[in-house]
Amino acid sequence: xxxxxxxxxxxxxxxxxxxxxxxxxxxxxxxxxxxxxxENGAGKSTLMKVLSxxxxxxxxxxxxxxxxxxxLMPKQAQEVGVAIIHQELNMCRHLSVAENMFLxxxxxxxxxxxxxxxxxxxxxxxxxxxxxxxxxxxxxELPVSKQQMVEIAKALSINAKILIMDEPxxxxxxxxxxxxxxxxxxxxxxxxxxVYISHRLEELQHIVDRVTIMRDGQYITSMNFGDVTMxxxxxxxxxxxxxxxxxxxxxxxxxxxxxxxxxxxxxxxxNINFSVYAGEIVGFAGLMGAGRTETTRAIFxxxxxxSGEIYVDDRKIEIKCPVDAIRNGVVLAPEDRKKDGLxxxxxxxxxxxxxxxxxxxxxxxxxxxxxxxALCEKAVADLKIKTPDVEVDSGNLSGGNQQKVVVGKWxxxxxxxxxxxxxxxxxxxxAKVEIYNLMNELKKQGIAVMFxxxxxxxxxxxxxxxxxxxxxxxxGEVMARDTTQNEILTLATTFExxxxxxxxxxxxx
Amino acid sequence: xxxxxxxxxxxxxxxxxxALTGFAGLIxxxxxxxxxxxxxxxxNNILNLLRSMSKYLLIGIAQSxxxxxxxxxxxxxxxxxxxxxxxxxxxxxxTNPFLAVTVALLCCLVIGVINGILVGKFKLPPFIATLxxxxxxxxxxxxxxxNRNTDAIATGVGKETGDAFQNFFYYGTTAGIYNTFWIxxxxxxxxxxxxxxxxxxxxxxxxxxxxxAAKLSGVNVVATTxxxxxxxxxxxxxxxxxxxxxxxxxNMEAGNMYEMYGVAAxxxxxxxxxxxxxxxxxxxxxxxxxxxxxxGLNMIGAQVGIQRLVIGIIVVVAVLLDIVLRSxxxxxxxxx
Numbered sequence: 001x002x003x004x005x006x007x008x009x010x011x012x013x014x015x016x017x018x019x020x021x022x023x024x025x026x027x028x029x030x031x032x033x034x035x036x037x038x039e040n041g042a043g044k045s046t047l048m049k050v051l052s053x054x055x056x057x058x059x060x061x062x063x064x065x066x067x068x069x070x071x072l073m074p075k076q077a078q079e080v081g082v083a084i085i086h087q088e089l090n091m092c093r094h095l096s097v098a099e100n101m102f103l104x105x106x107x108x109x110x111x112x113x114x115x116x117x118x119x120x121x122x123x124x125x126x127x128x129x130x131x132x133x134x135x136x137x138x139x140x141e142l143p144v145s146k147q148q149m150v151e152i153a154k155a156l157s158i159n160a161k162i163l164i165m166d167e168p169x170x171x172x173x174x175x176x177x178x179x180x181x182x183x184x185x186x187x188x189x190x191x192x193x194x195v196y197i198s199h200r201l202e203e204l205q206h207i208v209d210r211v212t213i214m215r216d217g218q219y220i221t222s223m224n225f226g227d228v229t230m231x232x233x234x235x236x237x238x239x240x241x242x243x244x245x246x247x248x249x250x251x252x253x254x255x256x257x258x259x260x261x262x263x264x265x266x267x268x269x270x271n272i273n274f275s276v277y278a279g280e281i282v283g284f285a286g287l288m289g290a291g292r293t294e295t296t297r298a299i300f301x302x303x304x305x306x307s308g309e310i311y312v313d314d315r316k317i318e319i320k321c322p323v324d325a326i327r328n329g330v331v332l333a334p335e336d337r338k339k340d341g342l343x344x345x346x347x348x349x350x351x352x353x354x355x356x357x358x359x360x361x362x363x364x365x366x367x368x369x370x371x372x373x374a375l376c377e378k379a380v381a382d383l384k385i386k387t388p389d390v391e392v393d394s395g396n397l398s399g400g401n402q403q404k405v406v407v408g409k410w411x412x413x414x415x416x417x418x419x420x421x422x423x424x425x426x427x428x429x430x431a432k433v434e435i436y437n438l439m440n441e442l443k444k445q446g447i448a449v450m451f452x453x454x455x456x457x458x459x460x461x462x463x464x465x466x467x468x469x470x471x472x473x474x475x476g477e478v479m480a481r482d483t484t485q486n487e488i489l490t491l492a493t494t495f496e497x498x499x500x501x502x503x504x505x506x507x508x509x
Numbered sequence: 510x511x512x513x514x515x516x517x518x519x520x521x522x523x524x525x526x527x528a529l530t531g532f533a534g535l536i537x538x539x540x541x542x543x544x545x546x547x548x549x550x551x552x553n554n555i556l557n558l559l560r561s562m563s564k565y566l567l568i569g570i571a572q573s574x575x576x577x578x579x580x581x582x583x584x585x586x587x588x589x590x591x592x593x594x595x596x597x598x599x600x601x602x603x604t605n606p607f608l609a610v611t612v613a614l615l616c617c618l619v620i621g622v623i624n625g626i627l628v629g630k631f632k633l634p635p636f637i638a639t640l641x642x643x644x645x646x647x648x649x650x651x652x653x654x655x656n657r658n659t660d661a662i663a664t665g666v667g668k669e670t671g672d673a674f675q676n677f678f679y680y681g682t683t684a685g686i687y688n689t690f691w692i693x694x695x696x697x698x699x700x701x702x703x704x705x706x707x708x709x710x711x712x713x714x715x716x717x718x719x720x721x722a723a724k725l726s727g728v729n730v731v732a733t734t735x736x737x738x739x740x741x742x743x744x745x746x747x748x749x750x751x752x753x754x755x756x757x758x759x760n761m762e763a764g765n766m767y768e769m770y771g772v773a774a775x776x777x778x779x780x781x782x783x784x785x786x787x788x789x790x791x792x793x794x795x796x797x798x799x800x801x802x803x804x805g806l807n808m809i810g811a812q813v814g815i816q817r818l819v820i821g822i823i824v825v826v827a828v829l830l831d832i833v834l835r836s837x838x839x840x841x842x843x844x845x
Contacts, residue, residue: 073519135755302725326727340725343718345785347523355726365708372791391521 247459254278283463344395400431527779531794572771579784587646589764592749597759625735717784
């Protein structure tokens, strides 16, 4: 047990113009979970791509199970037992669990595929992991957490001994994370080596044995997790002390800016009432699937409302589509930046200007490039977007900078209400703090800030007042200053009594 | 970022790379044919080339607008035929040419609106929606004159008016260059400006890149999608009039396969059928490459079969080249 199974020394990799890896060392032992930490763009993914054979290194030595590999090919890496569980799951949504697990190495009978055998084999692996999934189910119909487990099962079915998990918990609920950790612990006990990449530092303590920290393509250090404090880890990652993980500014609470009354939209938004005052940030906490994102979408007019009134500055407004919302000063920075937030094929400039074309265009709808330049320069400077210039495709930016573009495009407007849905998901500590500062800035300007987040410490650290949702309803409201994680969690799991639920459901019909 | 030289700024425009590659290819092809047959360089040939290129430029613009939103318009050829048949039929009946072409325009616009609503509002796959309007449009082109091509337009409106119509769209020249080219180039400038400098243009790119993000940024998807199909309808209408003027009559089969020529012109010039990328300058290069090839192959005596074959290969080569160039660019920007 605990022999060194991966040893990478002085790994260098240069892309034209960028030194992505600069003499990086990395070591993984069997039966351990090694956290690979660093800000976005630190080179974690590149290093793991070298390990899995996707990239060939320029220099350095790479040993897997003691054997030196020159040019490691992806296929070779797979055969040795290296498997990556991707952040964005790589699954054929329309195929069944078993079909996905055996994709590319289907078991054939004499004439046709032997489905029974594949399903049997898949079932065996899933049972072994104590995962309750029917191999016949279609992958696209499973929740993300289950899909991820299928992917892990798939990796194990090809006899993986080194598992690389890239942000595995970013879209899981607390309970699902617990499930995942159980599986990770089991794999660990079987002597597999696990590389764990995550921005959620709080969760490391549950599973991690050692950490390796990278910054700007360089190896910083490796340590036993037990020997370091969170603050030390963060300062290694960022290269400077982050004084406050959650900077908070105190403001005088002003008059009511935003009010939502009796909002109903489908199952996940039921009878929502709340208001936001000038000078405060209202956090929305809850478990995944509590209806918070649905609420923001209904407010913003993306999804249709069944009923509900929305007031901005005591004036009732009608929002039927996002255009109405924007015109009335209500804007939304959506949850999933790749899907809803960003036109990745377009430049930063085009993205930043897209919702602000009414500002930068003249009466004939012609873009005034001077106004546009000014708007873009201001956004880049205000948000500290790291880019050589604004013509770069936004898809080429790191996650944190992409998020800044998604947020930044709304700040050029004189908005009254800004809704942030999970604005810090999957971005690094430094960028997170910049997003918080930005929200604080809006708060100071008297703009109503609605802040949806699934990360408890973050909501408690940044929001002034926290509204907790569960199952499409608001189940409680607490002041951030005098609440506890437990209190919030209790509210977040206050499900309605199923019987009452069923009755009221009937009455409504 | 303002202290860059104008040339650098020009090169920084997205899609310019593919367009310039297209123009470079154009020059190489043109010179190569010229070396085989010097008649390619004659001023007469250049004038003809510019004129025949114009049609492809216009349908290229039509298809590019739609492709950039990530959709496709298969009804272009049918709208061309409708335009030619409706205006010719009306003129053979003695209708004033202005009225005749206006009616043809309205009919094309109706098809454009239907396309826009089916795709934008009802979310039909654009391939299916415009496939159906393609058949409908062609059917109408057939029905207009009872399943026959029309007689010469001069029989209805008189020789003088007929000639004037034909000269305006095809045979006449202004400043030594055929009117057809001027019409196409003016429309090119207008639509180039619309796509690159206006609000609508930005919306078109945004929809093609990420329709959900566009919607959440306040883009009216239905209206913008419809606008692209209307641009397509207007360009097809003009091409129909050009073909009508060229033949002096309406042909039911006019514009056959033009939608695909439009795709080819766009794609050669770097317009991605996946949406979100490409500029009209590229389409101009694409249309020019296309016509220069056809013209050059003609001039060196290649047969139609060979012409088609070569053009087919060129489309693939252009796209492959684009992928290779872009992947090179991509690895430069890649981060860890």
